[in-house]
Amino acid sequence: MSKLRFNITMTLDGYIAGPNQSVENGLGEGGEQLHDWVVKLKFFREMHGDVGGGETGTNDDVLREAFENVGATIMGRNMFGGGPGPWGDERWKGWWGDNPPFHTPVFVLTHHAREPLVMQGGTTFNFVTDGIKSALDQAKQAAAGKDVALGGGAKAAQQYLAAGLIDEMDLHVVPLILGAGERLFDNLAGSDVKIDPVRVIETPDVTHLKYRLVK
Amino acid sequence: MSKLRFNITMTLDGYIAGPNQSVENGLGEGGEQLHDWVVKLKFFREMHGDVGGGETGTNDDVLREAFENVGATIMGRNMFGGGPGPWGDERWKGWWGDNPPFHTPVFVLTHHAREPLVMQGGTTFNFVTDGIKSALDQAKQAAAGKDVALGGGAKAAQQYLAAGLIDEMDLHVVPLILGAGERLFDNLAGSDVKIDPVRVIETPDVTHLKYRLVK
Numbered sequence: 001m002s003k004l005r006f007n008i009t010m011t012l013d014g015y016i017a018g019p020n021q022s023v024e025n026g027l028g029e030g031g032e033q034l035h036d037w038v039v040k041l042k043f044f045r046e047m048h049g050d051v052g053g054g055e056t057g058t059n060d061d062v063l064r065e066a067f068e069n070v071g072a073t074i075m076g077r078n079m080f081g082g083g084p085g086p087w088g089d090e091r092w093k094g095w096w097g098d099n100p101p102f103h104t105p106v107f108v109l110t111h112h113a114r115e116p117l118v119m120q121g122g123t124t125f126n127f128v129t130d131g132i133k134s135a136l137d138q139a140k141q142a143a144a145g146k147d148v149a150l151g152g153g154a155k156a157a158q159q160y161l162a163a164g165l166i167d168e169m170d171l172h173v174v175p176l177i178l179g180a181g182e183r184l185f186d187n188l189a190g191s192d193v194k195i196d197p198v199r200v201i202e203t204p205d206v207t208h209l210k211y212r213l214v215k
Numbered sequence: 216m217s218k219l220r221f222n223i224t225m226t227l228d229g230y231i232a233g234p235n236q237s238v239e240n241g242l243g244e245g246g247e248q249l250h251d252w253v254v255k256l257k258f259f260r261e262m263h264g265d266v267g268g269g270e271t272g273t274n275d276d277v278l279r280e281a282f283e284n285v286g287a288t289i290m291g292r293n294m295f296g297g298g299p300g301p302w303g304d305e306r307w308k309g310w311w312g313d314n315p316p317f318h319t320p321v322f323v324l325t326h327h328a329r330e331p332l333v334m335q336g337g338t339t340f341n342f343v344t345d346g347i348k349s350a351l352d353q354a355k356q357a358a359a360g361k362d363v364a365l366g367g368g369a370k371a372a373q374q375y376l377a378a379g380l381i382d383e384m385d386l387h388v389v390p391l392i393l394g395a396g397e398r399l400f401d402n403l404a405g406s407d408v409k410i411d412p413v414r415v416i417e418t419p420d421v422t423h424l425k426y427r428l429v430k
Binding site: 012013014019161171173175176177179180183184185188189190191192193194195196197199200202204207209211 | 227228229234376386388390391392394395398399400403404405406407408409410411412414415417419422424426
């Protein structure tokens, strides 16, 4: 069975981005610290086309595992960027340059239709305007038996959580207290999300908490 | 050096109580589930004067450690209960009956003065109206070299966190998503709280995350 797997980095106080996100500062003020643990890893560099160097070890293994057996990716418009609102003339192609780190078909949730955008390295951005279930159906079809990765941001994750569509959730909790920004677990009042712990992996930089969603 | 140690149970989405807390339902709607992991433990029963039975093991060890070398306790008015507002005629004596589980002097942060309340088993509730630093000073003096435990609720913890007065923080994270209630990490924008991970202990019921506050 193809699963929907969500993996994201979160501060101890529950933020996945700082306040005042902008084109210049996609993770908001102070938000770049969220990814200090990941940008130095060997697998992160490989995903970004940099074949030399990078740290190996527990965190690298966890990151590698998070992208193993992934055949398609879903993300919200805010994670893709260039918004909000219509796409405009000079069209935003994501934060990641010509060769994005996904290397799979990516389904971007948006209210604004757009032709698919073929990038280098196997990433094609498809823009889905008819909702989260449609995006998941299309992603599962594209994944051809492999799993689907849900990348974020918060609003996309909240919609999939509330709809009971996520199978596994891997939270990389970093020892930061941001105090403001975008919270992962928000807008979930009355949604009755149930979780079972799967495992915990501790490292000095980050604690990995993995949960299975109870259907 | 006497430390201020904060230990509290939190849901994965950051709540330490459910919504609509009341005298009948001190932990709010759904909040009683927060303590499912703790009420069955041997040490919890011992603290509440029940000498027989209870589970031993990792969680019991963690709970026991959280109260080791504690010579005084601080809590907010909301955790003590009977509020908000003046104390009234029929005076609230806390949620815990005649023999509360603290067995130390307790300093309750409040805007409403009141004579100390001597309970059985070594607990005396002292009511502090001149702020968190005064409460900490009084608690440290009462602890006579031992540590001071900060019990909660959220607002008391937030004030001590923002003031940089907490030394250690032990979060018992339970696999629940409440979606609403009282968040631990709120009202901390701009407070510049820095934390270092100390250890993680994983059990099926709860994950214990311990941090040291960086001064």
